[in-house]
Amino acid sequence: MENKYQNAIALADKQRELINRAWDYLWKHPETGYKEWKSHAYLKAEYEKLGYTLVEAGDIPGFYTEIDTGRPGPTLLVMAELDALCVATHPECDPETKAVHACGHCCQSAQVLGVAAALKEPGALDGLSGKIRLMEVPAEEAIEIAWREELRKKGTIRYFGGKQEFVARGMMDGVDLDTMIHSSSGIKNRVGASPGQNGFLIKELTFKGRSVHAAGPTKGINALYAATQALGAINSLRETFKDDDHIRVHPIITKGGTVVNAIPEEVTVESYVRGASVEAIMAANDRVNRAAAGAALSLGANVTICDRPGYLPRHNDMEMTQIAMDAANIALGEGSAVLGTKWGTGSSDIGDLSMLFPTAYMHISGATGSSHGANFDVSDTEALCVDAAKVQMVFIRMLLENGAERAKKIVAEFKPLYKTKEEYCAAMDAMTHDCDAIEYGEEKNATVKW
Ligand SMILES: [Zn+2]
Numbered sequence: 220m221e222n223k224y225q226n227a228i229a230l231a232d233k234q235r236e237l238i239n240r241a242w243d244y245l246w247k248h249p250e251t252g253y254k255e256w257k258s259h260a261y262l263k264a265e266y267e268k269l270g271y272t273l274v275e276a277g278d279i280p281g282f283y284t285e286i287d288t289g290r291p292g293p294t295l296l297v298m299a300e301l302d303a304l305c306v307a308t309h310p311e312c313d314p315e316t317k318a319v320h321a322c323g324h325c326c327q328s329a330q331v332l333g334v335a336a337a338l339k340e341p342g343a344l345d346g347l348s349g350k351i352r353l354m355e356v357p358a359e360e361a362i363e364i365a366w367r368e369e370l371r372k373k374g375t376i377r378y379f380g381g382k383q384e385f386v387a388r389g390m391m392d393g394v395d396l397d398t399m400i401h402s403s404s405g406i407k408n409r410v411g412a413s414p415g416q417n418g419f420l421i422k423e424l425t426f427k428g429r430s431v432h433a434a435g436p437t438k439g440i441n442a443l444y445a446a447t448q449a450l451g452a453i454n455s456l457r458e459t460f461k462d463d464d465h466i467r468v469h470p471i472i473t474k475g476g477t478v479v480n481a482i483p484e485e486v487t488v489e490s491y492v493r494g495a496s497v498e499a500i501m502a503a504n505d506r507v508n509r510a511a512a513g514a515a516l517s518l519g520a521n522v523t524i525c526d527r528p529g530y531l532p533r534h535n536d537m538e539m540t541q542i543a544m545d546a547a548n549i550a551l552g553e554g555s556a557v558l559g560t561k562w563g564t565g566s567s568d569i570g571d572l573s574m575l576f577p578t579a580y581m582h583i584s585g586a587t588g589s590s591h592g593a594n595f596d597v598s599d600t601e602a603l604c605v606d607a608a609k610v611q612m613v614f615i616r617m618l619l620e621n622g623a624e625r626a627k628k629i630v631a632e633f634k635p636l637y638k639t640k641e642e643y644c645a646a647m648d649a650m651t652h653d654c655d656a657i658e659y660g661e662e663k664n665a666t667v668k669w
């Protein structure tokens with residue numbers, strides 16, 4: 220089919236060799252969040268070969284670069300994620316670190332590198348207005364939390380998620396709207412998008428009791444029983460969660476005691492509290508903390524509450540996302556893309572960006588197996604990388620052609636939850652909460668807070 224986007228598609232198609240080399244290298248060098256230095260170095264060299272000047276994060280992996288159409292207009296951010304995750308049973312995982320690209324992020328970087336190369340081709344920017352910022356972001360997967368907490372305490376990072384960290388560092392300053400295409404093994408159409416997905420808060424509850432010999436427990440305070448009481452109380456709260464808030468609380472006990480012949484003195488429960496809005500997450504979390512405090516009090520124990528911001532809910536900008544679907548239909552053929560209606564219960568740090576800028580987050584099929592699973596594979600890299608680059612090239616053109624009229628309209632109509640980076644960071648920091656819930660008084664009284 221001849222269409223006015225044919226050239227944009229052809230320019231992406233031309234980058235196949237570069238794209239294929241990139242995903243192959245990245246697949247063979249999987250690195251988890253904030254450790255993606257080999258991937259960073261490889262991509263940095265490739266971008267610099269194309270003539271790009273990079274703004275690097277510095278003490279963490281990741282960078283961005285910009286290409287200016289030379290005409291005024293909004294800045295469109297096109298992202299790729301750098302990180303792998305750990306699946307020890309995956310046949311192709313790194314034997315030492317167990318890291319593997321079982322979420323397919325290697326294909327995103329190859330795809331966006333292809334876009335970077337295509338945009339440097341003669342005529343690629345003809346008729347476009349504004350700027351395109353191309354970004355390699357670290358640490359999307361919310362894993363290795365204890366290690367990231369160490370990084371946070373050292374002051375290296377402020378937040379666990381790479382996109383969050385990039386906001387705090389000012390690397391998103393000047394962005395007007397953003398997009399990315401994620402690999403998928405689970406969508407029906409070649410390209411799909413949902414209205415949005417849950418966000419979450421990360422929590423650790425440390426129940427504290429008193430250890431005595433298990434054969435003479437009368438003077439003991441059993442921290443494990445306090446924890447199990449708390450799990451019961453949390454379960455009893457579930458019927459109070461509103462259906463539309465999509466609340467999920469899924470605690471696990473990560474430390475249940477030390478030795479079997481001593482009453483457990485310290486027991487640790489970790490959980491996420493997931494939900495469809497920041498308000499709903501915070502309200503549910505408040506009740507979870509109250510349940511934990513009440514359970515600890517009932518046994519004369521205590522609980523240390525440690526809350527950390529996870530990722531905010533993603534609310535795709537529906538007008539922008541519909542244009543993305545149209546772009547996919549143009550690039551890959553009519554019927555390739557469908558905008559879904561189902562709310563997602565997983566999470567990603569692109570949610571945070573969707574609270575700041577109009578966002579279009581989509582998936583492209585071509586992977587097989589179960590995402591994050593031992594059988595995941597980037598089977599059809601032509602679809603995951605080259606086709607995705609074609610969709611991006613058409614999407615960029617649709618947003619930025621005709622004086623960037625579509626992008627400007629989307630930006631003008633967008634209502635951010637947080638108007639500034641400072642407002643966003645303040646809200647994130649307010650989710651960082653540490654407290655001992657109970658202060659016991661002299662006699663038959665206690666002060667409880669959570
Ligand atoms: Zn993932």
Ligand SMILES: [Zn+2]
Nearest residue numbers: 322324359401
């Ligand atoms: Zn992913």
